[in-house]
Amino acid sequence: MHDLAVITKRISSMSAASIDNVRNLERVALTMPQIPIATEHVFHAGVYARTIVIPAGVILTGALIKRSTLLIIDGDAVVYMDDGSVEIHGYNLLLASANRKQAFVALSETSLTMIFATDAATTEEAENEFTDEAQALFSRHSDAINRIFASGE
Numbered sequence: 001m002h003d004l005a006v007i008t009k010r011i012s013s014m015s016a017a018s019i020d021n022v023r024n025l026e027r028v029a030l031t032m033p034q035i036p037i038a039t040e041h042v043f044h045a046g047v048y049a050r051t052i053v054i055p056a057g058v059i060l061t062g063a064l065i066k067r068s069t070l071l072i073i074d075g076d077a078v079v080y081m082d083d084g085s086v087e088i089h090g091y092n093l094l095l096a097s098a099n100r101k102q103a104f105v106a107l108s109e110t111s112l113t114m115i116f117a118t119d120a121a122t123t124e125e126a127e128n129e130f131t132d133e134a135q136a137l138f139s140r141h142s143d144a145i146n147r148i149f150a151s152g153e
């Protein structure tokens with residue numbers, strides 16, 4: 001028999017003040033040269049996963065996420081959450097609550113994969129499901145690099 005364990009690796013919902021902090025950083029970051037970041041989208045078994053890779057030294061602010069997801073961070077990064085910034089190293093699987101808008105500073109090349117259950121059939125549907133800021137996603141830019149995989153299962 002296995003005992004249940006409480007997973008402490010999580011990103012909680014963020015306060016309005018913390019979200020505003022990320023929005024302020026975002027305004028500054030948008031004045032800097034922008035680096036195209038590819039998005040890999042995977043649809044399989046009623047699950048949507050999206051992965052981006054942030055190059056070392058890049059600051060990235062995410063969209064306001066309106067639903068709970070799993071978030072895999074693989075690399076070395078400073079992550080701004082509601083209770084401040086933390087350094088994350090290596091492979092981490094985090095429980096990520098709804099109502100969050102993170103900022104990341106990649107200390108080394110860092111992969112981010114967000115996963116959630118969905119009935120969405122297209123990337124647009126999935127993106128609209130997790131954020132009301134989909135128009136700001138890298139995957140929506142006119143020069144976007146998107147790789148889409150759908151198993152049909």
